Amino acid sequence: MCLDQNRVLVSFRTPFVYAMANTQPKSLPGPSMPYRGRFNAPIGTSDAEVEDFPELELFEGAVPRGPMYQDNLEVKYIDLNMKQNKQVHHTSMFEYDGLIVRRGDPFTMNITFSRAYNPSTDVVTLEFTIGGQSHSDKNTYVALKLNNPNGKWQCQVRPQGNGVDLSIVPPADCIVGKFCTYVTVETNSLKKRTPRDPNTDIYILFNAWCRNDDVFLDSDSQRQEYVLNDLGMFYNGTCDNVSSRPWNYGQHKRGVLDACFFVMNKSGIPLEDRKDVVRVSRRASAIINSQDDYGVLVGNWSGEYDMGASPTSWTGSVQILLSYANNSTPVCFAQCWVYAGVLNTVFRCLGIPSRVITNYNSAHDNNGNLMTDIFVDENGNMDRKFTRDSVWNYHCWVEAYMRRRDLPDGYGGWQVVDATPQETSDGLFRCGPTSVEAIKAGDMCFPYDAPFVFAEVNSDIVFRKRLDYGRDEVVQRDTTYIGKLMLTKAIDSYLAQDITHTYKHPEGSSANAATMERATTFGCARDRSALQPVDMELEIIAPAVQLGQNFNLKVVLKNKMTEHQTVELTLTGSVIYYTGVNNADFKMERQTVSLGPMMTEEVAVKILANDYMKYMVDQGSLNFSCVCKFLESGQSLVAVKVVRLEVPLLSLKLGGQVRVGHDMSITMIFNNMFNVVLKKVLLQMEGPGDMGFRLKRYK
């Protein structure tokens, strides 16, 4: 036996498929096929590739005998019982013409033959395949022999007239994606296979209704909300002034299902890994941002969105996913809630229970330690050059519900998955799945990204006074500011549900202290330097403020000592992005206040719209920091206050009577409260059902 030409051919293809499997647009340096001695076969990474199955296969030694014998069985028709299956599998609302089922539960189909099927003499096999290199060993090829249909997939066969009724159960760990269906009839000389027919393709999804599925969720109301609900609500603003924003997930809209699997294919996750919700969710968090892999969304926090759509202009995920699937290029632009919204759509579409979370005062710490350092210079000003960490007013991410087979028991349930490209996780931009239970317990030793998520919700703010030679001294610590509040949309309501307790034990509790202690044993640095006690209190109080309004800020100073104090007070006001990054300082006020023993003093500071409006950015807030130096005791105190500016609301008014099947008119009312004329107004709207997406421009 000599060198097998076919083998060599396969090997020659390997480097190419190999590069594809990793999807990073990179070229290997050096010669183009250095792997001949390495790989036996390529790895399938796309369910869009379809294998070229022969319609006729001769048995060894057999000779084709012209037309089929009269008495040979022929397949006349395959009926996927579309309507009934979709109802049972909770997939009726998908605007998709083919069959969609969920794994682990039975679906039915009916094959009509040219004559009655005889189990003892007719050899009929049902085949399901996914991808271009399907292989039973990789679970990408499944064969069910009707007269002996045992195996990983279960099948019940009931002959019925000129056909058979089948009840088929893909296993609860079946690959998710689009399978092709074939029926093969064997005669004594050949196999005859039905031709490929896209109408018999079957999408198989994760199944939150199936007890053996890793995404099983044991509550009907939760499944309704976290898998089937296609409308959602994000919470933004600040933790003491929460605002909200509706989002159309649209996972059932026409084209979205195909688009979500297009995204999976782009992510390069091998087909055989698509049975595993941990791997699927981790890849999804990487592919939703465009970094590393030309994924779905390009982030932009600059305020300049001329090259695409402003992040605040999106009202749902549908446009984004369809655009990506049609053009295969990243969509411009996103910020955290857009990433979260699209990721949530992909999860719900695939059948993974998921929800969008808002974390208020989210620390963005770039090294997974537990300190957010804010530097103050010797004159009491915020030292922005040295302050490298930032606190996001809010940050949105997604939670997906799953069993964690890769971890010890107890870490399943909700998992943080974050597609916003904040920091690279182990080299790529992605984050999670991170067990919320592990965060609450301080168990940072398990994959993935627990230290990073832990820091987002548990960091301390450490105020440091700069000394010379880059040295500094800790003047104050705030251990409760970060991760103040986590909200998600409540089930069956547009109200917010407080889920802070799922991430954290109550501040001050011994359980909380134990969690922090445990986290630091895994190498999370925490500031523990001794602080000088300060018997003073400092607070900044702001009213609710409309964007474009003047208002008064109050700085309240309380002397709890029995000595008199002279206070040098410096108040700095700046416009910040929702990410906490400073855009521009607009206000600087210095006062000296004399404070008697046990006295409280209020300092009022007038803030003018003319000062801050010229630096305003999308979703910008005002950030006030106040540094007090007590001349007698030599001590310092710092207070920070973020003031959200309420934007004018749009209100909707229905015109006339609303009747099914008739047009209706809606009036939008917008009150311009600014003292400028608004030009280039853009109105975007989206609705459930047939309304779709609309855009209007006004000048």
Next chain:
Amino acid sequence: MCLDQNRVLVSFRTPFVYAMANTQPKSLPGPSMPYRGRFNAPIGTSDAEVEDFPELELFEGAVPRGPMYQDNLEVKYIDLNMKQNKQVHHTSMFEYDGLIVRRGDPFTMNITFSRAYNPSTDVVTLEFTIGGQSHSDKNTYVALKLNNPNGKWQCQVRPQGNGVDLSIVPPADCIVGKFCTYVTVETNSLKKRTPRDPNTDIYILFNAWCRNDDVFLDSDSQRQEYVLNDLGMFYNGTCDNVSSRPWNYGQHKRGVLDACFFVMNKSGIPLEDRKDVVRVSRRASAIINSQDDYGVLVGNWSGEYDMGASPTSWTGSVQILLSYANNSTPVCFAQCWVYAGVLNTVFRCLGIPSRVITNYNSAHDNNGNLMTDIFVDENGNMDRKFTRDSVWNYHCWVEAYMRRRDLPDGYGGWQVVDATPQETSDGLFRCGPTSVEAIKAGDMCFPYDAPFVFAEVNSDIVFRKRLDYGRDEVVQRDTTYIGKLMLTKAIDSYLAQDITHTYKHPEGSSANAATMERATTFGCARDRSALQPVDMELEIIAPAVQLGQNFNLKVVLKNKMTEHQTVELTLTGSVIYYTGVNNADFKMERQTVSLGPMMTEEVAVKILANDYMKYMVDQGSLNFSCVCKFLESGQSLVAVKVVRLEVPLLSLKLGGQVRVGHDMSITMIFNNMFNVVLKKVLLQMEGPGDMGFRLKRYK
């Protein structure tokens, strides 16, 4: 206060540095600066960047007063006590002119001033910086005030004549890399800083001698071997016929230290992460291969090495690292032992204890399950199209010794770090650090890559018989073949040390069963299908074979039943790469053997050099598989045997007397045992000390 121009400038630079920080050669789609509202400051990723410190800094309000006052202190000379420090820090053997110390232990230096230093009036500060954006908060900037030198770095000051003797201790978790040294003297109007002087740069390394360092190794002989020894030995061949190969790590050779830190800079690991041996070793495993990041070595298993050097031609790491550092392009070509050798050099150079390991019969499983599937068709032939997994005759990786702060106690010690680009680990080509303890215990839930490494040493070989429609049936399982033996060079000897017990409990022990059981709870699939008992034994026996020889193979069949059996025996011989991948089948022998009750039969098969030599590849072996079908019982048995071909040895003979300071001659003796004339012979040699690398061509 208005828009701070300087702030904006910093922000504009951010996207660029941001891309650098991640080093993947990628460009962000969309506009070029979408991160303005996101990051406060860039992240330093290179110790080759040097910050531009001013030599004179005026204090606020001060006016330059012409020349310095006579009585002001001036720095005349900085002496780094090179020889003494290098001896204490075990860095004398580095061919490097500057100072190299290890963190956590004191080094001394001496500053000579223009007059005696007065601790109560003179204000002198010693500054160490690393990288272009040094910052005390990130441990990239350190200031030691001589009159109050407390802080993370400790310093003892002893005035001595016109100068001070200093004893300085960088902390045991100090960043490793090249620090710049400055001395600043303050007068009442200004600070005067010594200019940047490369001669006072100090390399700080990991310290296996320091108890508080995460790489502490409590044995002098082990430190000598695993940190300081620059010569090593790899083991290759097959587990029952081990051969070896010397390797010159050369971590102390001129240029290698700079080259290793050049590699670190290319890896893009942030400077602040370079205190953490877990992160450093993980990045190192990624950057040693060229995939993803244009790292050091391009892999090539094709047998065609015209575009570079053949993997077998390297004799050490020095040429490779210097070539990469000089040309900044990946070096061609490597296979597993080359990757391991270079990674080991980098670790030892940086001060991390490390050693190269050979795992015999290493499973290359592409999905972290515990089955290596070998398919046999219905006629008893190996089905190479379906057999996708492969078993490497041997595979080399590196172990690095470290504390694992990121894991619970008990998982420190030796960690697997593998730079060979076998599979992507979490998206990039790298592997480890993986705790060897965790592998032995089956604790697959901890980072990094435990399932993959576990499969390499613990997979079962599953022989499957192909049925129709892609179905198969397990005919045999071998649970002991994979990970048969792990070897490393013994301390202070060129002999091999068996370290199999550090990875595995003994085969058949209850501890081993418990480990396998525990591993499967974390989702590693294992074949458990019931096997038909076969009361037959099958073994292939081969003699020791020289490359180019004819030899006889024996197939031994033992019938343990009381019935007669007719055996259809199929023997296939093929040439395989050391990776187990088939190059070509060269032999196919079918025989029918009649076997009486309780009888043993030997079948001899003649193997001709002329048959296999034409398909021979570098480090190729012969793979024989024998499938027996027992006609009476309908059962099957499979046996596999890899036969290593011994290559002719080079022998060295010293000519004449060897005296220090005199030339010596060496005669190389090579015996051509092939019956062909050898053309284009290439001889490469390398030696310790001054010999360096030499290459000769013969025709």
